Amino acid sequence: MPGAPVTDVDPEAGRAGPDRPRRSGLPGMLDRFDELLGRPVNLRALVVLRMLIGPVVVLHLWPFLSDALDGRIYRDGFYEPYASWYPELPRAVYIGLLWLAAAAAVAMTLGLFVRVATAVTFAVVAYNLLLSTTHVHSNRAYLVIVLGILTMAGGPRTEVGPAWPLWLLRFEASIVYAASGFSKLVDPDWFGGTVTWLRTVHVRDELARSPVPGSVQRLLLERGFHTGAAKVIVLTELFIAVALWWRGTRYLAAWLAVCFHIAIQATASVEVFSYLAIAALVVWAVPSTRDRIVVIDPADPGHRRFAALIRWGDLLDRFRVVQVRPSPADVGPGRDGQDPADERPRLYVIDRDGTRLEGSAAAVLVLSRLPLTAWFALPLRRWR
Amino acid sequence: MVAVVVVGQLVLVARGYWSDHKEFAFQMFPEASTWRADVVRVTAGGERIPVSKPWAGYRWSDMVATRGLRYPDVRHHADAGVDNQLAFLDAALDWVATHTPRDRETVYLEATVTYWYNDDDPRVVVLRSQDRS
Numbered sequence: 001m002p003g004a005p006v007t008d009v010d011p012e013a014g015r016a017g018p019d020r021p022r023r024s025g026l027p028g029m030l031d032r033f034d035e036l037l038g039r040p041v042n043l044r045a046l047v048v049l050r051m052l053i054g055p056v057v058v059l060h061l062w063p064f065l066s067d068a069l070d071g072r073i074y075r076d077g078f079y080e081p082y083a084s085w086y087p088e089l090p091r092a093v094y095i096g097l098l099w100l101a102a103a104a105a106v107a108m109t110l111g112l113f114v115r116v117a118t119a120v121t122f123a124v125v126a127y128n129l130l131l132s133t134t135h136v137h138s139n140r141a142y143l144v145i146v147l148g149i150l151t152m153a154g155g156p157r158t159e160v161g162p163a164w165p166l167w168l169l170r171f172e173a174s175i176v177y178a179a180s181g182f183s184k185l186v187d188p189d190w191f192g193g194t195v196t197w198l199r200t201v202h203v204r205d206e207l208a209r210s211p212v213p214g215s216v217q218r219l220l221l222e223r224g225f226h227t228g229a230a231k232v233i234v235l236t237e238l239f240i241a242v243a244l245w246w247r248g249t250r251y252l253a254a255w256l257a258v259c260f261h262i263a264i265q266a267t268a269s270v271e272v273f274s275y276l277a278i279a280a281l282v283v284w285a286v287p288s289t290r291d292r293i294v295v296i297d298p299a300d301p302g303h304r305r306f307a308a309l310i311r312w313g314d315l316l317d318r319f320r321v322v323q324v325r326p327s328p329a330d331v332g333p334g335r336d337g338q339d340p341a342d343e344r345p346r347l348y349v350i351d352r353d354g355t356r357l358e359g360s361a362a363a364v365l366v367l368s369r370l371p372l373t374a375w376f377a378l379p380l381r382r383w384r
Numbered sequence: 385m386v387a388v389v390v391v392g393q394l395v396l397v398a399r400g401y402w403s404d405h406k407e408f409a410f411q412m413f414p415e416a417s418t419w420r421a422d423v424v425r426v427t428a429g430g431e432r433i434p435v436s437k438p439w440a441g442y443r444w445s446d447m448v449a450t451r452g453l454r455y456p457d458v459r460h461h462a463d464a465g466v467d468n469q470l471a472f473l474d475a476a477l478d479w480v481a482t483h484t485p486r487d488r489e490t491v492y493l494e495a496t497v498t499y500w501y502n503d504d505d506p507r508v509v510v511l512r513s514q515d516r517s
């Protein structure tokens with residue numbers, strides 16, 4: 001975002017708080033925790049998350065809206081309220097609220113009336129979820145949590161604010177994988193492969209009709225295959241839950257999480273869970289902006305196209321593009337009798353730690369840090 | 385506020401190990417269990433009439449169209465575990481018993497449920513709605 005500060009504080013950098021006597025023991029720990037949550041950081045990730053969550057909310061509401069269009073709402077059939085005192089609205093008001101929430105979700109994505117739109121979306125989605133035990137699914141619960149934290153975080157009057165919403169979203173994003181993985185780890189049927197094997201056996205007719213090659217189908221129906229596969233699934237979930245917390249493993253964990261959700265989406269009916277969980281990965285971006293510099297030559301059409309790609313895809317505002325027309329001295333001496341001025345100037349990136357990368361290495365770094373291209377570019381970066 | 389959310393979330397995760405519906409506990413794909421049920425209406429005369437037959441203008445498949453309960457006589461995957469499924473079926477029996485005012489003959493509904501917890505041998509439980517009076 002043009003003009004945004006480049007000196008945002010990194011909440012993960014372990015900076016000391018303001019000058020005041022440090023207490024020891026538990027009070028000291030609480031002080032440090034308090035300081036960590038209140039530390040001002042760039043909240044660009046929340047803006048991006050709001051933008052991505054809007055379509056997820058519409059997708060979530062669609063079955064309710066579709067039923068309403070067909071003249072049915074939840075109470076026309078079996079439902080089970082959590083509490084007798086929970087308010088139930090007249091039919092027209094209920095349906096109106098669902099449409100209002102869908103409109104508010106679109107407004108969230110478009111950045112219109114963001115505070116009100118987020119609050120309305122959260123209120124209606126949460127109200128609808130808690131109307132009946134039959135409405136509650138894990139993906140919907142996660143959606144309500146994310147909307148709730150976004151509502152508590154407020155709107156983007158400024159992109160810099162206290163770090164606590166990010167930490168809370170990270171905790172929730174992590175707990176989804178941790179709780180799921182741990183529940184499977186302690187279940188001998190799950191960790192031993194019985195559950196995944198039986199699920200595959202139960203859908204063998206669909207599997208037979210699928211384009212999956214016969215040899216793969218036979219493998220998937222082997223009991224022994226699931227003894228190993230189940231452990232890989234459980235440990236992957238637990239790895240993602242833990243590895244997202246450390247910078248050294250975060251990119252791998254995020255990349256694995258995307259693979260994991262694509263696999264789940266392809267093999268199971270999970271409503272909006274995959275989209276939501278992938279969107280929520282943006283909260284793991286280091287909350288500082290424009291702290292990587294991309295230097296391009298404005299005279300080079302390839303560089304200009306690359307700069308345009310950055311402007312389009314840099315949702316987290318991580319790059320500052322600087323246009324520099326290199327002098328012959330910068331380009332270096334010509335080779336094979338070429339005029340130095342004819343040699344193609346190289347695009348380069350100065351990373352957060354001052355490292356300078358040039359050419360394709362620079363391009364791969366940039367692509368690996370843009371949300372929409374990261375999943376494709378991260379393996380290239382590792383491979384290089 | 386942060387501490388309240390964190391503690392609350394951890395409590396809900398722990399609660400998932402004993403609650404039927406495991407709300408906010410994020411136990412995804414917990415079982416490969418399956419179930420089926422013979423659901424009948426029991427009349428004052430002692431007749432046991434399958435709910436697969438419409439009665440008094442009611443149709444089970446229209447009234448109970450959610451959470452895999454629409455066709456209980458067909459063996460199904462227990463979507464979020466057997467406990468979850470049995471709790472929903474139990475609640476559905478009560479709901480139907482209390483939302484069918486044109487039915488003048490049924491005393492209660494009863495489901496004889498056979499379930500297979502993962503690859504365990506089948507087990508049978510009988511669920512019964514509240515009496516209609």
